[in-house]
Amino acid sequence: MRPRGLWWVGVGVVALALPQVLPLYFTHLVLLTMIYGLSAMSLDVLAGYTGLTSFGHATYFGTAAYTVGILTTQHHLPPALAAAAGVGAAVLLAAAYGLLATRAVGVYFLIITLALGMGTWGLAYRWSSVTGGDNGLPGIPPLDLGLPWSMAEPRNLYYLVLAVFCVAAFLLYRLVHSPFGLTLRGIRESEGRMRMLGYNTWLHRYVAFVVAGGFAGVAGVLYAFYNRFVSPPDLHLAASAEAVLMVILGGAGTLFGPLAGAGIVVFLRNLVSAYTQRWMLILGVVFVLTVLYAPQGVAGGARALWARWRGHAPAPRPQAEPRKEPVAEP
Amino acid sequence: MSAVCLRTEQLRKHYGGLRAVDGVDLEVREGERRAVIGPNGAGKTTLFHLLSGEVPASGGRILLFGRDVTRLPSFRRAALGVGRTYQVTNLFPRLSVLENTLLATLGLRREKYDPFSPLAKHREPMEDARRLLEEFGLWEKRDWPIGSLSYGEQRQLEIILALAGRPRLLLLDEPTAGLSPAETQAVTQLIRGLDSRITVLLIEHDMDVAFQVAQRITVLHFGRVLAEGTVEEVRANPEVQAIYLGSGEL
Numbered sequence: 099m100r101p102r103g104l105w106w107v108g109v110g111v112v113a114l115a116l117p118q119v120l121p122l123y124f125t126h127l128v129l130l131t132m133i134y135g136l137s138a139m140s141l142d143v144l145a146g147y148t149g150l151t152s153f154g155h156a157t158y159f160g161t162a163a164y165t166v167g168i169l170t171t172q173h174h175l176p177p178a179l180a181a182a183a184g185v186g187a188a189v190l191l192a193a194a195y196g197l198l199a200t201r202a203v204g205v206y207f208l209i210i211t212l213a214l215g216m217g218t219w220g221l222a223y224r225w226s227s228v229t230g231g232d233n234g235l236p237g238i239p240p241l242d243l244g245l246p247w248s249m250a251e252p253r254n255l256y257y258l259v260l261a262v263f264c265v266a267a268f269l270l271y272r273l274v275h276s277p278f279g280l281t282l283r284g285i286r287e288s289e290g291r292m293r294m295l296g297y298n299t300w301l302h303r304y305v306a307f308v309v310a311g312g313f314a315g316v317a318g319v320l321y322a323f324y325n326r327f328v329s330p331p332d333l334h335l336a337a338s339a340e341a342v343l344m345v346i347l348g349g350a351g352t353l354f355g356p357l358a359g360a361g362i363v364v365f366l367r368n369l370v371s372a373y374t375q376r377w378m379l380i381l382g383v384v385f386v387l388t389v390l391y392a393p394q395g396v397a398g399g400a401r402a403l404w405a406r407w408r409g410h411a412p413a414p415r416p417q418a419e420p421r422k423e424p425v426a427e428p
Numbered sequence: 429m430s431a432v433c434l435r436t437e438q439l440r441k442h443y444g445g446l447r448a449v450d451g452v453d454l455e456v457r458e459g460e461r462r463a464v465i466g467p468n469g470a471g472k473t474t475l476f477h478l479l480s481g482e483v484p485a486s487g488g489r490i491l492l493f494g495r496d497v498t499r500l501p502s503f504r505r506a507a508l509g510v511g512r513t514y515q516v517t518n519l520f521p522r523l524s525v526l527e528n529t530l531l532a533t534l535g536l537r538r539e540k541y542d543p544f545s546p547l548a549k550h551r552e553p554m555e556d557a558r559r560l561l562e563e564f565g566l567w568e569k570r571d572w573p574i575g576s577l578s579y580g581e582q583r584q585l586e587i588i589l590a591l592a593g594r595p596r597l598l599l600l601d602e603p604t605a606g607l608s609p610a611e612t613q614a615v616t617q618l619i620r621g622l623d624s625r626i627t628v629l630l631i632e633h634d635m636d637v638a639f640q641v642a643q644r645i646t647v648l649h650f651g652r653v654l655a656e657g658t659v660e661e662v663r664a665n666p667e668v669q670a671i672y673l674g675s676g677e678l
Contacts (some may be wrong), residue, residue: 269544277534278543278549284531287520296506296535296593309543363650395512 113260117253127368129256131361132263133320138344138356139270140313145342146351148306149273149286150200153208154215155341157195158311160333161218162188162318167328168228170414177241181319189308190317191218196307200300203289215338223330234329241323249323266316267354273309274353282306283351300388343381347388349395357394433458433597433627434479439488441474441651450651458596461619462643465635467671468559469647472631473515476599480512480563480630481505492597507536511595513586513656515602515631519574526570528585532592550632552569560588580611587618598622600630604637616640647671 100322117125137159145151162184168179199210222229229235240250247254273279284292285299292299322328340363348359362384370377392399434456441449449471456462464472477483479490481502482543490498497505520528533553534540547556561567564584574582583603590598603619604612612634618630619641632638638645645662647655655665662668 211477272545273543275546276539276543276551277545277547280527280531280547281534281540283523283527284520287522288518290482291514291518291520291589292531292535294482294506294512295532295539295589296503298503300503306533 108218114225114257117256122252125252125256127364129252129259129324131364132146132259133317133395134341134344134364135357135360136266137262137314137317138322138341138348138360139267139353140310140317141341142345142348142350142353142356143274143282144306144310145345146349146353146356147286148282148303150203150207150303151342152199152211152307152308152310152338153342154195154211154292154334154338155314156214156333156335156337157211157218158188158192158314159213159318159321159341160222160337162329163189163322163325163332164229164235166322167230167238169324170239171235171237172228177323178185178243181241184319184322185312185315188318189312192308192311194313196304196311199306200304201276203303204324211370212335212338215333216335218333219330220295222333230329232330232390234327236327238322238326238328240326255324258388259295259324262316262320266313267357270313271353276303278302343385345395347385348397348424349397349399352395352397355397362396430458430460432456433460433492435491436479437489437491439475439478439490440486441471441478442486443643447651447669449478452648452651452653454646456597456627456629458491458627459624460644461630461642463630463632463638463645464648465632465638465645466648466654468562469650471651472599472648474651475648476512476629478633480510480599500626506593506595509594509596510599511590511593511597512599513590513601513603513604517582517586519582519585519589521574524573525561525566525577525585526557528574529561529570529588529592530554532589533557533560536593556592558659560592564588580607583611583615587615592623595626596635597627599631600628602631602633603634604632604634 116128120128137155139157141152165184165187166180167181169175170177175183195211195214198359199207199214202210223231225231240248241258242249249255251257281292281302282296284297285302289299321332344359344363345356346359347362348357349355363381366384367377368383371379388395394402432455434454436452438453439449439452439454452475464475466472474483476483481497481500481504485498488498489496492505492508492510495508497508520531523531529643532554534550534557537553539550539553542550550621558567561570566581566584566588569577569581574585577585583606587600587603590600592643600619604615607615616637619630628641629639630640630641639659642659644656644658646653647662647665647668651669654671655668657664657665
C-alpha cells in the first residue's frame, strides 16, 4: 500500500478508537471539532479556493439547525426527515442569498454576506412565535434513525457524526481536486482571464456559494441533533466570524487545515475557559501569532516544516500579485 | 477574397469626456495578419477590450464571423473563437504552469463543470496541455509556480493560454513588450508560424516586429483610424511620419 493510503488508515483507526480511550468530555470536544470543522471546510471552498470571504457562513449552518429545531419541536417530524429538510433549507437559502451576494466580489461580497447574515439573525431573534426568540428552541430529539443504537448516547452519536463528516469531507476533497475546483482557484487568481478563456465565472462563483452553504447546512443539522437546542447566537455574526477565524488559523485553501483551525478554537474555548474567563484573549494571541509567523495557517506551516525536515527547501512561493510591467496604457 | 472575420462600425468607447475609441471602422479578413500601431494613449488596448468584450462599447457595432456580438460577454465571444493575450501579463500566479494551461484547455469543454473526478482523469484537456507545453519547451517546468518562470517564459505562457482554445481570431496585445531582442525574434517567428487560418490582430510598439508579421497595418491616433494600408503605404504616409517623427520609431 502507498504511504499515503497507510496514513489515511492510521487516521481512521485513531478516529474510531478515540471515544473508547478518551474521557467522555474529550469525545464531546472532538465531535464538536468535526461539526465546526465541516462548516469551516465548506467555507474554505468559498474563501480559500474561490477567494470570496463570506462573513455570513453561520447563516446557513444556523438556518439548517433552526429548521431541524422548528420541524422536530413544533411539527414533530421524524428526525431523519427534519435532517433532510434542514440541509434543503440551507441550500435554498444559499441559492437565494447567493443571487444577491455573488453579484459582488471582494469587500463588497463580504459586506453583503454580513448584512444578509445579520438580517437572518434578526429574524431568528424577533420572530418569537416560530423561532422561540431569545430563548431559542430547546427539546430537539436525538437523531434516531431506527438504528439499534441510541443517538442520545454521545459515543454512538460520535460515530454517526464521524461517518457523515467522512462522506462530506470526501466529497469536498474530490470537489477541490476536480476540474471545477481548479476553475474556482482560477477565478481567485484572475477572474478576467477566466472569462476570456470561456468561463461564465459568475456561474462558477454561484455554484461554489450554494455548495458551501449546503455543506454548512449538513454541519448545522448535526449540530442541532448534538446540542438538542438552537438559539440566535448559532447564526450570529460572531459565529460567522469564528468560521472565518478557523479557516485562517488552519490555512485558507488547504481544505483540511480549517478542520485543525476548528479544533484549536473548540479546544481553546473549552479547556482555557476552565481556568480563566478571558479565553478570547488567548485565542486572540494565537490568532495574531498565526498571522505573523504562519500566514499560511497551521496546514501551511506544517507543510513548510515537513519540507524542511525532508531536507529540501519549500517550493518558492510566488508573489500574490502578478509581475507588473512599467508600460501602461489606458 | 476570403470572408470577413471581424468588422467594427463606428465603434466608440468614451470614459466621461475622454474619447478613448472614437468611431473606429475596421475590417479584417479571415487569415489576415493585421497590426494596430499608434502612439501611447491612441486607444489600442481599449479597442482590444471592446473586441474581446471585457469593456462594453459606448456606441457602434462589432461583427464577428458575420454575427453581431456587440452585447455579448467575453466568455461567449471566447466560445465563438476569440483568444487574446494581455499587455500586462495576466496569468494565474499561485497555480502551476500545468494548471494554468489546463484552465485554458478546459475553458471551452463541458468537463470544466465536473465537480468529482480528478483532473488527471480528463485525458483530452491534459493531452492538449501537454502538447502545447512541449511545443513551447515548458513541459519540464509544468509543476513550477508562475513566479519561478522567467519573464520571457511568462510571456510565452500568455500566448499558450490564448492558443489553447484553438481561436479563429487571436488578439495579441504587445506580445514582445519587455522581451530581449533574442526573445522578441523567437516570438516573432512563433506568430509567423501560426496556422494560416487563424486571423491575428496585433498591437505592437516594435515596428520591426509589426512589419515582419503583418500584411496590413492600421494606425490609431486619438481613438480614430489615421491610416490603413500595406506596410509600404503606411510607411510612406506623411501623417504617420509626422506622428512618429518625434519618437523616432519609424
